[in-house]
Amino acid sequence: MRYSRQRELIHEVIKATNTHPTANWIYKQARKKLANISLGTVYRNLDQLTDAGMINVITEGNMSRYDWNVIPHQHLRCSVCGKMSDIEIPDGEIKEKIKQNHQFDVEKVEMIFVGTCSDHN
Amino acid sequence: MRYSRQRELIHEVIKATNTHPTANWIYKQARKKLANISLGTVYRNLDQLTDAGMINVITEGNMSRYDWNVIPHQHLRCSVCGKMSDIEIPDGEIKEKIKQNHQFDVEKVEMIFVGTCSDHN
DNA sequence: ATATATATAGTAATGATTCCTATTACTTAA
DNA sequence: TTAAGTAATAGGAATCATTACTATATATAT
Ligand SMILES: [Mn+2]
Ligand SMILES: [Mn+2]
Ligand SMILES: [Zn+2]
Ligand SMILES: [Zn+2]
Numbered sequence: 001m002r003y004s005r006q007r008e009l010i011h012e013v014i015k016a017t018n019t020h021p022t023a024n025w026i027y028k029q030a031r032k033k034l035a036n037i038s039l040g041t042v043y044r045n046l047d048q049l050t051d052a053g054m055i056n057v058i059t060e061g062n063m064s065r066y067d068w069n070v071i072p073h074q075h076l077r078c079s080v081c082g083k084m085s086d087i088e089i090p091d092g093e094i095k096e097k098i099k100q101n102h103q104f105d106v107e108k109v110e111m112i113f114v115g116t117c118s119d120h121n
Numbered sequence: 122m123r124y125s126r127q128r129e130l131i132h133e134v135i136k137a138t139n140t141h142p143t144a145n146w147i148y149k150q151a152r153k154k155l156a157n158i159s160l161g162t163v164y165r166n167l168d169q170l171t172d173a174g175m176i177n178v179i180t181e182g183n184m185s186r187y188d189w190n191v192i193p194h195q196h197l198r199c200s201v202c203g204k205m206s207d208i209e210i211p212d213g214e215i216k217e218k219i220k221q222n223h224q225f226d227v228e229k230v231e232m233i234f235v236g237t238c239s240d241h242n
Numbered sequence: 243a244t245a246t247a248t249a250t251a252g253t254a255a256t257g258a259t260t261c262c263t264a265t266t267a268c269t270t271a272a
Numbered sequence: 273t274t275a276a277g278t279a280a281t282a283g284g285a286a287t288c289a290t291t292a293c294t295a296t297a298t299a300t301a302t
Contacts, residue, residue, distance in 0.1 A: 002268055004280055023258080038282045043259065045280095059182050060231060062290085063258065076225050087223065094210065095234075102208065103239035104197050110181065110233045113216075118224035123299055125249055144289080159251045164290065166249095183259085184289065243302100250297065256290080266281065272274085 001052060006030075006037055007045045011068075014055055020065040020075070020084040058084075060112045072109070078117035087113070122173060127151075127158050128166045132189075135176055141186040141196070141205040179205075181233045193230070199238035208234070 001007075013029045014021065021029075027042045046066055049055045056067040058075060065084065074089045095106045122128075134150045135142065142150075148163045167187055170176045177188040179196060186205065195210045216227045 002279060004268075006281070036282065038284090039258095040260080040262095040283080041281060061180055076219065076223060076227075078225075079228065085223070085225075087219065089215065098197065098208065098234060098236075102197060102206070103242075104199075104206075104234070104236055106197075106234045106236040107200065108235040110231075110235065112231045113219060113225070113227045114229040114231065115219075115225055115227040121224075123248060125299080127250070157251065159253090160289095161252080161291080162250060245302085246300090248297105248299075251295095253293085255292065258289090259287080261286065262284085264282095266279105268277105268279080270275100270277090272276095 001048055006034065006041050007048065009033055009037070010042060010045045011049060011054065014066055015068040020058060020067050022063045022065055026066065058110070060110070074109070074111040074113070076113045076115065076117065078119070079114050080116055080120045083117055085117070122169055127155065127162050128169065130154055130158070131163060131166045132170060132175065135187055136189040141179060141188050143184045143186055147187065179231070181231070195230070195232040195234070197234045197236065197238065199240070200235050201237055201241045204238055204240075206238070
């Protein structure tokens with residue numbers, strides 16, 4: 001994967017937010033710095049950055065969301081405002097139980113807790 | 122929601138499999154009994170059955186999958202063969218901790234454990 | 243049996259994502 | 273410092289899941 005200004009910019013955009021943005025949001029931000037970057041380029045680089053382990057992708061729902069935080073963690077999604085926030089859940093014990101009870105080797109854990117965030121009391 | 126032969130058939134198709142099928146798979150099965158049922162009808166009824174709590178929908182990945190089992194449970198997805206199987210994870214304790222630590226009311230828990238199933242040893 | 247409203251089939255539209263291709267721009271080695 | 277060689281890009285077309293539209297059909301209450 002050789003250097004490109006576009007990929008660096010896309011990575012910077014993702015690193016600058018905690019909102020778990022969509023590809024289109026990243027595209028719009030990137031265009032502010034590089035007026036004619038294309039949406040295809042954004043998608044291609046998001047895939048490459050994901051494959052390289054430099055970002056994470058969250059595939060729940062009808063649109064993928066991207067995350068600069070590659071340390072394993074899980075998410076709370078508010079069904080009222082749509083905000084997605086981080087939560088740490090230790091999953092070593094769960095993985096071990098799944099291995100024992102189902103003979104299933106867990107590589108990746110995806111938990112989404114849908115509910116109402118503290119902004120709506 | 123008034124009776125229709127199409128909705129009954131769609132529900133029957135879902136109840137007859139443990140594969141967590143997609144809308145298109147359900148459509149193809151349904152056509153075997155009702156040759157000109159339309160895909161739009163399948164989608165509309167899947168939504169209605171979901172809203173009525175008669176089936177569940179799994180929204181991980183790029184296609185929704187449907188589940189006759191409405192008792193809360195979670196899923197293992199094999200990245201080799203794509204098979205999706207059920208797993209029971211007690212989540213009451215997790216929900217309580219999320220409430221205390223994040224002031225977030227969890228309504229729905231979606232966990233997917235991606236890995237390798239016992240068919241590939 | 244009739245009226246009313248809901249559901250359907252068939253088709254068009256949408257929206258996210260992927261694919262295609264001529265051109266551009268990193269990178270490496272003379 | 274050039275000049276390949278090749279990976280990456282912009283722009284646009286294509287794909288695929290899902291949703292919207294609409295004229296017709298059907299369920300259900302009276
Ligand atoms: Mn996160
Ligand atoms: Mn299930
Ligand atoms: Zn909220
Ligand atoms: Zn498998």
